[in-house]
Amino acid sequence: SQSSxxxxxxxxxxxxxxxxxxxxxxxxxxxxxxxxWFHVDASYGGGALLIDGNE
Structure with a gap:
């Protein structure tokens, strides 16, 4: 039996x-x-990371 x-x-x-x-x-x-390994695809939502919600 093989396991992944x-x-x-x-x-x-x-x-x-x-x-x-x-x-x-x-x-x-x-x-x-x-x-x-962990990859996050932020091509659409990544811009939101640059927004400071307090401004």
Missing amino acids: IPALCIASFGTELTGVVDNIKAIGQICHREGM
């Missing part, structure tokens, strides 16, 4: 069609704990 070991997780920070944002913090914690 995940090595990479890909999440999305904002999708073009629906604007859905994955729980980056929670997913990142799991990936860190499991020693997995």
Whole structure:
């Protein structure tokens, strides 16, 4: 019997069609704990990270 070991997780920070944002913090914690690479696609929602909500 062969078993698979995940090595990479890909999440999305904002999708073009629906604007859905994955729980980056929670997913990142799991990936860190499991020693997995973690990629976040922020091509659509990444600009929101640069906005200071207090201004």
